[in-house]
Structure formats: C-alpha cells, structure tokens
Amino acid sequence: MASPWALPEDLRLHLRLDTIDDDQAAAVIAGAEDVIRGALDQHIDAVAGDSIGLVGNGRRTILLPQMPVTAVTSVTVDGELLDVGAWRVNRHGILTRRTGRWPLDADIDVVYDHGYATVPALIKRVCVQLAGRAWVNPRGMASESLGDWSGTYDKDRTGQALTDWEMRLLQPYARGPESR
Template identity: 30%
Template sequence: MAVLPSLATVADLATLLGRTFTPQQELQAQALLDQASSVVRAYVRQDITRATTTDTFTMRRADPYLHRCAGVVTLPQRPVVDIATVLVAGVESSDWWQDGSDLLLKAWPWNEPPAAHRPPQVTVTYTHGYDPVPGDIQAIVLQAANRVIVNPSGIRSETVGGESVTYLIPAVGEYLGVLLSRTEQRVLDRYRRTAGTVNLRSR
C-alpha cells in the first residue's frame, strides 16, 4: 500500500510559527505532521488526498423502488471524482451509473451463478479525495503538530516557586503526543465516514 503524504507541509508549519527550521527541526516537524495526518485520517476513515484506487467489493441487492437497479456498491473513499472501470465477477461492465458515492449496476441475474451462490464481486478503479486538501483539515493537522512543538511535555500550567506542575491530560487518559481535541473532532465530523463498506482487497 502506498504511503500517503502529509496533509500539511513543513513550510506551512514554519509559516504558522513564523520561524525557520534547522535541518534537525525539519525532520522533527515532518514526523509530527505525519503523525497528525495519520490521526486525522484514522478519525475520518478517509485518505483525504486525491488518489486513484482499485478495490474489490461485494455487491449488495438494491432497493428496486429507491435505486431502480439490480445491485449497488458504496465506494468508501470520498468524494468520488471519477470512476474509470467496473468489473463484475471479473467481466468489465459499462451497465452502471454513479449516484454520489454509490455505484449502481443496472441489471444482474441474482438467480444464476455466481449470484445464486454468493453475491458477485465488483472491482472498481476510481479517483477520490481532495486536491488541494481542505483548509480546515490542513489547519487541524498544523495545530496538532504545533502543540507538540510548542509544548512537548503537555504542560498546562506550572508554578515555579511552589513546584506545582499541571499536565494536559486528554479525556482518553494520559498525554500521548499528537491528539485531536473535541472541537477539532467536531470540525472533522463533516468528513467522517460512518457507514461501513466491505473492502475485500485493494491494489
């Protein structure tokens, strides 16, 4: 599986901080941006960046009154920019159309093999994601990385004379480095995939 790029750049982070990084600091900044990007992607369950993927799914029966077709596949990566090819049970098909993230297949004999024994497998090559990365996602990645650079120990307050130190403890427990605040999660909820789609393989 290809390594996904960071959702923000070291140059973006340097501009946010108003500083110039040394080579060693650039490596640290890139590592933090990679971590923050991974955390954001895990939360929204999306790759986010523009890419072309080939995935294989199990076709499910469509509601004939809602979809007016034989079968449907919901593509998990969004937004769907373009669908290049569709193979049903290994045979290329042009008998389909797109409705948002749904791939609708016009006709399929469900009472004949292989559908009689199990639903057919649908292999889809499609382009998805954003180019450029939405500004609010980029801002959250930069904020998450910046928090660690500015406050690597997660200290919220410190009293020097009385030797009192208060640490930033997230709701999940101990301080773990690059995390998302609840406010940031609420912002990301608009991009989050909530409906499950069975993904058999990708290449």
C-alpha cells in the first residue's frame, strides 16, 4: 500500500489545533485521497508492473490511462510481443507505433510503471484542504437553527467534493488530452 499523501500532523497544523486524533485524521485524509483519485481518474501513487488491456484504434497513437508513465516493460498485440523498437512512449502516456498503426479492434496488452514516487506538493496541499473541510464539518451542515431545530445538509461542505478552484489546480494531473 502506498504511503499517505499527508500525515495527521499536516492536518493538525492546517487546522491550527493543539492536538488531533491520529486515527480519525488518517481516515479523513484517506477519504480525501480517494476523492482526488476519483475526480482525476488517476491512481497518483507510483505503481510498478501495472497491466492494462486496450483496444486498437487504427491510429499511430494510443493513450495509456495512467500518468506519468515512467517505464513500459512490454507491449503485445493479439498475443504477439512487439520489439522495443516498434513503439515509443512519453511520460504523458502516449504510446506511438513507430511503423504502421495499432490494428483496429486488436487486443493490446501493456505492462508499464506509472505514478509519482513523491506526491506533488500541490496535490498534497489540496488533499489537506479537503480533509480539513471534512474534519471541521463532518456531518455536512450547510446551515443550522436552534429554535425548533432545522438543518440543511450539503455534501460539498463535507470535503466530499472538490471546489472549482481545486479542480483547476489539479487539472495538470488529470487524465485525458485536455491535461497534456
């Protein structure tokens, strides 16, 4: 399992608390990590030897789903292992066929390494902000009254959703050609 992106101490400092329950803080941070991974459709943490099955598109390039790509171990097309010189890849996950095209509807299996050995500071910062919102408002109250109690709940205020600003900050780490 990958190391957490932030520590309970990071959350404590962000919230300016004297003490913090480490187990609860770790759970809130893990939840924020999951939200960010889901929003970006990226694993983020370094993964070695990941295997992915793709479908040929009839073009010279095909996109690997996770980035940054740090290495490609093998590429097979319909069970046939390609020579290393038959393709090239860049860190953005663009796998290019040097000659010809990826056969349309072919089964393309790629074994590759991807992710960040050290999570970028910006991702960590957004993770701590998200966890901080979840810590401060765990029930997701948007408004509250006391006389004849009334409450309004809002998932965006629990740390379960990224703000538009945070999504713009994280966009360079997102999946897809718009992030390249």
